[in-house]
Amino acid sequence: GAGVSQSPRYKVAKRGQDVALRCDPISGHVSLFWYQQALGQGPEFLTYFQNEAQLDKSGLPSDRFFAERPEGSVSTLKIQRTQQEDSAVYLCASSLIGAQYFGPGTRLLVL
């Protein structure tokens, strides 16, 4: 069956540019998570959705980061006015109640 997909796989942005990263979760999965992974580090939690409700956004590093999941399926992570420190791999995961299943990630490079 289809897993979690993310697009684009790679994104190069100029500092100050806005970017939007898309996640298509596994069909029927209630929970959706976003993680950020810096080079050489483990993934770090950003935010969590249960259906369309964003129940935890404690990991978002600044108010430049915004996520939405308006119909409880596809989610978009938006980063406004990108900075060099935003360069990382952004991972999306979906789950029912137990194991989380990850997408391949979007590698963002801010120049």
Added chain:
Amino acid sequence: DAKTTQPPSMDCAEGRAANLPCNHSTISGNEYVYWYRQIHSQGPQYIIHGLKNNETNEMASLIITEDRKSSTLILPHATLRDTAVYYCIVRVREYGNKLVFGAGTILRVKS
């Protein structure tokens, strides 16, 4: 969530069993042990999880000690494709509970 301790790296010969240890001495009664791995440039992949009984699936076996303070992930016949970072994570199995990744163990399978 309880913290885990894993060795930073391990080597294993191709075709032999790889035994990856994890200490979680402060685990709570309702926390499960989850194992994920991350192959270079891919998203984390769920392997297996357990509460107190040993578990086996098509990928691996999970052995949890009786006091639940440690566990071992066993890959019975390691291949070169099993070279990855392996993460042991303890968490309560409920909606919205994020994964907290430590440094993991880098497993190198050598021919």
